Amino acid sequence: MTDFDYSPAGVEVREDLRDAHRRLWEHVRSPGTWWTGTQRVAIAAEARAAVNCSLCGERQQALSADAVRGEHDSAASLPETTVEAIHRIRTDPARLSRRWFDGVIAGGLAETAYVELVGVVTLVTGLDYFARSLGLRPFPLPEPLPGEPSRHRPESAKPGTAWVPMIAPEDAVGAEADLYPDSPFIPNIMRALSLVPEEARALRNSSDAHYVRVPEIGDPSVRRSLDRMQMELVAARVSALNECFY
Numbered sequence: 001m002t003d004f005d006y007s008p009a010g011v012e013v014r015e016d017l018r019d020a021h022r023r024l025w026e027h028v029r030s031p032g033t034w035w036t037g038t039q040r041v042a043i044a045a046e047a048r049a050a051v052n053c054s055l056c057g058e059r060q061q062a063l064s065a066d067a068v069r070g071e072h073d074s075a076a077s078l079p080e081t082t083v084e085a086i087h088r089i090r091t092d093p094a095r096l097s098r099r100w101f102d103g104v105i106a107g108g109l110a111e112t113a114y115v116e117l118v119g120v121v122t123l124v125t126g127l128d129y130f131a132r133s134l135g136l137r138p139f140p141l142p143e144p145l146p147g148e149p150s151r152h153r154p155e156s157a158k159p160g161t162a163w164v165p166m167i168a169p170e171d172a173v174g175a176e177a178d179l180y181p182d183s184p185f186i187p188n189i190m191r192a193l194s195l196v197p198e199e200a201r202a203l204r205n206s207s208d209a210h211y212v213r214v215p216e217i218g219d220p221s222v223r224r225s226l227d228r229m230q231m232e233l234v235a236a237r238v239s240a241l242n243e244c245f246y
Contacts, residue, residue, distance in 0.1 A: 002139050009134035014225065020209035021130075024123050024202060029142040033152055033196045034113040035120075037144035042076035043086060043117055044124040044141050049075035050090040065095055081107035085114060089121050094243035101163050111164045112153055112195055119199030123206060150198075157195045167194040183215040190214060211235075 004021045006013040028044055031037045050056055053073040059065040065088070072083050085104045088096060105111055128138040156171040169186045172179040176197050180186050181204075190207075193199040204214070211231070216222045226234070238244075 002142060004139065006131075006134055006136065009136055011134055013134075017209055020206060021127055024127060024206060025139075025142050027198075027202045028120055028124060029144050031145060031147035031149055032116050032120075033150050033198055034110070034116050035149060037147060039078070040116075040120050041141055041144040042078055043082075043120045045075050046078060046083060046086045047090045047121045047124055048128065048138065048141075049073065050087040053087055053091070056087050056091040060092055065092055066100075079108065081109045082113075082117065085109055085117055086121055089118060090125060098163060115164055115193055115196045116199055119193050119196065119202060123202060126206065126210075152197070154195070154197060162188075162192065165195050166191045167197070167200075181214045183217075185218060186214065187217065 002022065002025050004013075004018045004025075006018070028040055029037050030040075032040055035043065050072070055068065055070040055072050058070070059068045062068045072087050074083050076083075078086075081104050084107075088100065101114075104114065109117075124141075131138050152175070154167060154176050156167050156173065156176060157165040158168070158171070159165050160168075166188075167176055167179060168191070169180050172194075176194075179194060179197055179200055180190060190200070190204060193203055207214070212219075212222050212224070212228075220228050222228050224231075
């Protein structure tokens, strides 16, 4: 298993962050809810390949991504619609639209599988950028684990304000009772992947380690290596550069 040794960067990385990275890698290589471990690692590999895709590069330079047609430079044997979703999420997320989403769903990618795909792509991308920020190459992808997806779709996930159904905090009961922390404020980003609860749990584990725990979000006195003002300054700058208008 990958040890996530950041020492070549000459920068001390907190052990709780390294632990979180190991857990996320284990999560990526394990059978998921709608994808096998082999498919999940293939999704991760495709997300990495997307940054060097010539079609994606042309689309990023175009006024509209829809104006550029062609085939993606693919790294894995995944369905065409799946590759399109991975590449757009990885390279051009600021310009995703409901029309585009409806198109990939109509193309055969179930909304449940789409949510799980979003989870894998974004978590792997986060770890890759963490390494890049320290001047290191991305760590090798893990070997997939055998097994079949659980295919658990929570009955409490309902359509609403998002493109996909989500579980409201008041509906998180039974198998999903642990989905959200005991907090008066549950931001939508914590609910975004709840159609596939295991991805929502993985996102929460990542957020707890890299940012602050959800119950602490409203507390300006919380600090880690940085104080809260420094955290928010970095977060705001990164969000602006990535055109993340959440």
